[in-house]
Amino acid sequence: MRRVVRGFWGPRQESAAELAARWSTTLDRFARLLPELTGTWHTVPASGSGETIRPDEPSLLAALRTAQAADDWSAADGTSLRLLADTAAPGWKVELAALAGGTPQYLLQSLVATIVSPDDAPGLPDAELLAAVAESWDPDHGDVGDRAVTSALKKEAGFRIGTPSVGWVGYLSAGRAARTPSDALPDRRELRTGGTLLTIAAPGDTASVVKAYQALKNSGALEPLPQPLTRPAL
Template identity: 30%
Template sequence: MIVDEGLTARGFWGPRQESPDLIADRLVAFLTGLDGVVGESLPWSSHSLPGTLLTEPTNARQVLSEAFRENTDAPHLGVSQAYDAGGTRVSQISITMIVGGYSDNPRIKNGVVVRWYGADPEALAGPILRRLASAWDPDWAQVTSTSLMSALADVQPVGKRNPHVGHLTYLPQERAQVLPDGLEGHLLRLESGGVVIGSGEGGGLLSVEEAGELARSLKPSEAFAATRPLVARSEPPAGCGGQASGGDGVVRAVLIKPGDGIATLETGDVDPPGLDAAADALRPIVDRTLDWTRALEAQTELGRNAHVGKIVLEVG
């Protein structure tokens, strides 16, 4: 399959409040990974800080911190950024992203988009997708093209939160575990537990026709359900304590099981230093087949306690 129009790698995830420094670290890891894919150090720069290499952690943190400082009116919506680079193996490569958003509005989502053009764009597709998945931990990601998105607009409408099948498609472990049988010939399994669909051994990118057929067959699958809206915070917001909602010293993990509604597991009294151990104790008894359409109920049950939310995400 020859793609003359260039290719796009896109990764999306639900609400996730992250600090500017953590997002900067993700960005540096991603840009460094892209340099490795292309085979040279690309001059990544920001419009807000032209001529300054973003692969330097200090520079990346400066750019992201400034973006968050300027976004005081609606910090829950995250910040948008655009970066450009060039090189000898690609005639043009650019990144746009909206990150750090944690609004409960189902229309809001975080995402990173990479576009590249030039000689043999297909050779870069798999490595770029895997770097994106590793650095940003998306709920799903794909490599796509204008022709594919146009051809599959009826099956995969733009703006829908469900994963979209692309020339290549990445799914994290939680989704990979509930994929239907019969896809082994299309799967590349990653060390993280996730999978890339369309890049099995000896295989290449799916054609538009192949992607369309796969999209129609996978659309009803639980693996392609809407992006989960649970808030994943890497660090607790100011003022959040270590107790569950209600302040009774009990750490609760809210599980969402199809047909069973909300089920709650309790660990007893656990101080914040023991939260990881509590998560480990709960993990083996969790049904990992979750009904993400009930996730907002879980968020309500949890209140907005960051520590408890961490446990729910780890065990679920």
């Protein structure tokens, strides 16, 4: 089964050292939640060969600086880093990719984790994985879902790619959470970011996700950040 765990936010200038700290926290949290990971990662550059790195801040800082040394790097857009995990079990693939630290006016910053697991694997801790992303990167919004969720939202609720959404689990920054109808989504948890984690449905239950998306959209909680982008969160 394939799922994506995502967080998105607006412009927030950060140094390579600050990004390395966020990356290290993320990888540490994922390692605790996914015992199939061995603890080593491979960089996946846009061109050329990657390297094996440990999930500590010095190693990640070096990888980020290597990315920034590329000819096409733009400080304004942010620093892109893509990591593929070593796994201890067959049938698993875990990849994390982030674009962060920049201040573009029309491009969201993001962290996207793609997790492929065997069909007979026990249920994954989706809510905790999204909480790890939220508490590591302090995004504006985030979600956990798959292609079926995206397809259902597009067909049944008018969802457009590139706009805020939810999946089986959703995350809303404090400003978005303040617009959320509490009676419609009672299974919620405030995180230390001030934002709210919403557990909406079990994997495969697209009908409940569509219903929650419509309620949140109608309340204004899924309003896109105004462009040109001027702040990291609503």
